[in-house]
Amino acid sequence: MTFSSILHTARGERSVIKKVSYKDQVYQYLKHAIIKGELQTGVIYSEQQFADKLEVSRTPVREAVIRLTNEGMLEVFSNRGWGVKPVLPEDLQKILQARIAIEGYSLRYLVRHRDEAAFQKVIREMQACQSDSESFAQDESHHFEYMKADTDFHCLMVSCTDNAYLKRINDQMRTKIEQATYNSLHMSRRNAKACLEHHQILQEILHGDENSAMRAFMQHMQETAMALGTTLLE
Known part of the structure; x- marks a missing residue:
């Protein structure tokens, strides 16, 4: 070959x-x-x-x-x-904590600027990721493709900040995030549920409710932590 x-x-x-x-x-x-x-x-x-x-x-x-x-x-x-290199439980916890810090800020930033043209473009791209996720979520043979759409959804939030430092840190973590996401989704078979959680985050962004968007995001991260067999806080 x-x-x-x-x-x-x-x-x-x-x-x-x-x-x-x-x-x-x-x-x-x-x-x-x-x-x-x-x-x-x-x-x-x-x-x-x-x-x-x-x-x-x-x-x-x-x-x-x-x-x-x-x-x-x-x-x-x-x-x-x-x-x-093995991914240890403490590594997963620290990755989730870093994601909450970076993506949480990015989500608030996106909601506050959602009516601006550049941010409308990001939201449309997140909707496209969501559409891809929904098409892949029902078929385990497309698990890898689902994971990529899932990761893209989160990375788009960070990209909207136009903060080079946040994007650099997020890029450095991306492969680890993909590895953890692939394993957690595959082992727990929670593609469909994670997809619904993304849908809720998107709806709150569109409604312009920053606090509700953060609650939906934190619930998603809590479910992710449980699927990974860890917690958000020590």
Whole structure:
């Protein structure tokens, strides 16, 4: 199997992706494999192993591993290889706390500016994510696609702030968030319920009720924490 066919199988796409470097393609392939649990904790992998599998040199694999290590997804074992870094309960709790701080502020900001053209565009994009979520929520075979729409919904809120610091921190957490979201939704089979929670958040944004929007958001985060087997507060 060629590198392109492996990548497209992983991403569920048929068309050949052009003008994308091997480094970026390998990064996307490994990231998706981590999120889906295809690469498991406790197993040591090597650069050569994936260079052979994807029919590329070791350089793009090494660069992808470095990038994922910096994102906290992988850990390197000296002279042995690398493995998937386990997501511990305390990690999940801290990620949720960071999300509440960043997304909570972003949600309030969005509600306050909802009538402005730029923010109306963000709301329409969130509605599109919600529509995608609803179409994927009923079919477990589209679990990965649902997770991506779910994560995009939250990231759009942060993007509306036009705050480079918030967006940078959110981007750094995104892969971890996707990994945690994929696992929590899959294990608890709560796609449909999470979708309804997003719908409620959207309705409160459209109504312009900042406090009600925050209550809906916090209820969603509380349900997420329960699905992840952790709590929001220590």
